[in-house]
Amino acid sequence: MTxxxxxxxxxxxxxxGGVQASPVxxxxxxxxxxxxxxxxxxxxVSASPVVVGRSPAQVAPGPNGLLYLTHPDARQISxxxxxxxxxxxxxPVDGQxxxxxxxxxxxxxxxxxxxxxRVMRLSAETGALEGTVSVGKEPAALxxxxxxxxxxxxxxxxxxxxxxxxxxxxxATIPVGEAPFALALDPTEDRLYVANVRSGTVSVIDTVxxxxxxxxxxxxxxxxxxxxxxxxLILVTNQQGGTLVVVDATDGMRRATVPVGxxxxxxxxxxxxxxxxxxxxxxxxxxxxATLRETARIAVPDGPRxxxxxxxxxx
Amino acid sequence: xxxxxxxxxxxxxxxxxxxxxxxxQKVDQTIVIAAKxxxxxxxxxxxxxxxxxxxxxxxxxxxxxNKSGGSRKVTLKSGGTLDEGLDEMDAAARSYSYRLSEPxxxxxxxxSYTATLTVSPxxxxxxxxxxxxxxxxxxxxxxxxxLSDEAGKAAMNRYFADxxxxxxxxxEGKPAP
Numbered sequence: 177m178t179x180x181x182x183x184x185x186x187x188x189x190x191x192x193g194g195v196q197a198s199p200v201x202x203x204x205x206x207x208x209x210x211x212x213x214x215x216x217x218x219x220x221v222s223a224s225p226v227v228v229g230r231s232p233a234q235v236a237p238g239p240n241g242l243l244y245l246t247h248p249d250a251r252q253i254s255x256x257x258x259x260x261x262x263x264x265x266x267x268p269v270d271g272q273x274x275x276x277x278x279x280x281x282x283x284x285x286x287x288x289x290x291x292x293x294r295v296m297r298l299s300a301e302t303g304a305l306e307g308t309v310s311v312g313k314e315p316a317a318l319x320x321x322x323x324x325x326x327x328x329x330x331x332x333x334x335x336x337x338x339x340x341x342x343x344x345x346x347x348a349t350i351p352v353g354e355a356p357f358a359l360a361l362d363p364t365e366d367r368l369y370v371a372n373v374r375s376g377t378v379s380v381i382d383t384v385x386x387x388x389x390x391x392x393x394x395x396x397x398x399x400x401x402x403x404x405x406x407x408x409l410i411l412v413t414n415q416q417g418g419t420l421v422v423v424d425a426t427d428g429m430r431r432a433t434v435p436v437g438x439x440x441x442x443x444x445x446x447x448x449x450x451x452x453x454x455x456x457x458x459x460x461x462x463x464x465x466a467t468l469r470e471t472a473r474i475a476v477p478d479g480p481r482x483x484x485x486x487x488x489x490x491x
Numbered sequence: 492x493x494x495x496x497x498x499x500x501x502x503x504x505x506x507x508x509x510x511x512x513x514x515x516q517k518v519d520q521t522i523v524i525a526a527k528x529x530x531x532x533x534x535x536x537x538x539x540x541x542x543x544x545x546x547x548x549x550x551x552x553x554x555x556x557n558k559s560g561g562s563r564k565v566t567l568k569s570g571g572t573l574d575e576g577l578d579e580m581d582a583a584a585r586s587y588s589y590r591l592s593e594p595x596x597x598x599x600x601x602x603s604y605t606a607t608l609t610v611s612p613x614x615x616x617x618x619x620x621x622x623x624x625x626x627x628x629x630x631x632x633x634x635x636x637x638l639s640d641e642a643g644k645a646a647m648n649r650y651f652a653d654x655x656x657x658x659x660x661x662x663e664g665k666p667a668p
Contacts, residue, residue, distance in 0.1 A: 455624070
């Protein structure tokens, strides 16, 4: 299986050449309702929501069909087993857990502490704190690459921190736009795209040189970003506009502006569709990647923000 | 002495101007007005003109024009000030979106918000929807009661509802309630 579990719920790309016909499920965490719900592949309806605890903010997939959710207001992480369709454990966290990434072997969690300006490394099994590393102010999204480099969007520091996840050392900081919130690596992992909420832009980072090489104008408030499986298109949710903006990865030229629900936030791509969590409208928009048009809108519980793709689930 | 404690906690928090909490909240208010959408838009569509129709507003000063990048400084009758920036003005769709630039917990007990106001046809008249996303006044894990999600929801919904009632009264030519 080439399924990569290293990405946060803001972005999931399915590995090319992966196991065929393995069931893929898109999951949506609703912060207001405190639920996680699975959308069937090519969906028109969703399954029954599962209560996961108060105010889940972000969800990230691990291996073996496990999903990890952060609950900043409850100082808690919950673990959901997609194959069993149920919550398997929760553990307390000392801080305000928000962004989350899972190591490739599923053994470790990297969790941003929103108010503590640090990233914690926890045992995925027990929740035990293994160490911390200081980053910028208000760490939002976290993304882990295959080399074990962790990228952190430091929302109130206008930068991305780059962390050696094994040694828990910050090795670089890269200036980006104002209020970076969401991150997405392209499939080759040589580009990192950063959604900047207040400047209305996407920063393009060269991950080899560790610097910003371009800034794409999006407008409004970009709150989520994903990259197409071929690396050619960048999908950005514009929360103010109620749209999914699609731009060319090479030059930032606009390919489409797709109206979705109100206050769209998280976006993921699974197989031939993109899924957008419409926070205000309590729905998920399904966008066909070939036509860049909305093909379905699925009602979900109150306040959906974050999505994750799990492989190996029952549904 | 409760008032004294409140004053101290407000002054301590005012330094965290840009702090967004992790849990956004919704505000959504709608009203039906017995007038054509264009007539309603004429009153509500001037971003800086909120003091013409919102009963809680003492005065409003605009700068930068009635377009993206423009702003208004709204002084409330209760004493607080809201510095708001216009992100999008779509007169054809009779809609605009804006955000709070600088929080003032005396005005509204929230640390940040974005909002959209839209006028649309409804039967022979109009429907005005004013909705938004905000974060509570204290974005830490143990907010005091006056800066909690519940306090923010109550204040934002009241402010939006009061405004829409005032707009309706103004457009329909009746005195404000």
